[in-house]
């Protein structure tokens with residue numbers, strides 16, 4: 001039985017079914033269904049207004065969907081309908097199991113708290129108490145995201161945009177979440193800074209085996225990071241599949257347009 005289990009695909013970490021959200025008469029996202037397995041990276045692409053942010057906000061508990069189910073395999077408890085969670089239960093899940101990397105590091109960091117504090121307060125929030133260990137772990141993570149540990153006591157507003165984004169990533173990964181939501185994590189950065197950040201993220205995601213849902217309009221980002229891709233247009237998923245397959249052989253005319261518009265640049 002054990003040998004057979006190893007051959008079977010891992011059960012989904014997150015299972016989304018028929019998720020919809022509108023704003024008055026305006027469709028945000030419509031009838032979205034997908035599953036993501038542990039350690040898998042799912043990219044969601046589409047032009048501005050296609051519903052990416054609405055979907056991500058519904059998944060990460062920042063927005064209440066109008067319809068659908070979100071089932072998450074909660075650590076030590078099993079698959080649960082998280083839309084039925086109370087607010088404290090949802091906050092606890094976000095603190096222990098999830099990470100959220102925002103496009104603007106200011107939304108994900110505490111700008112008046114030191115870099116070491118920004119990383120260290122996450123393990124503290126889930127029970128770490130020994131100051132020396134917390135600081136050592138924070139510095140270990142600063143090193144991993146290539147921030148000089150001499151900057152441990154500096155605040156993020158003295159950091160460059162790229163450093164702030166790397167700090168936000170360290171703050172999210174330090175507690176080894178099982179699922180991380182990323183919203184345009186490389187947006188607003190110089191191309192060379194983006195490339196370095198992407199390399200770093202790819203290494204860390206693979207090393208930790210964390211599942212990631214990454215929303216972006218940048219096909220180069222998903223090409224490098226995502227195992228699977230969903231393409232959205234006007235709130236719906238119009239194409240999905242393995243990233244290379246979708247990008248190298250797009251079937252839907254809208255995906256073909258997206259891919260060809262990048263190739264022309």
Ligand SMILES: Nc1ncnc2c1ncn2[C@@H]1O[C@H](COP(=O)(O)OP(=O)(O)OP(=O)(O)O)[C@@H](O)[C@H]1O
Nearest residue numbers: 023026027028046047048049050051052053054055
């Ligand atoms: N607060 C809101 N009130 C009304 N309509 C909204 C609101 N937020 C989003 N929408 C609408 O929902 C649709 C999806 O928007 P959403 O922001 O999810 O798209 P997006 O793909 O994330 O776009 P972008 O890449 O520009 O962030 C759009 O038509 C948008 O105008």
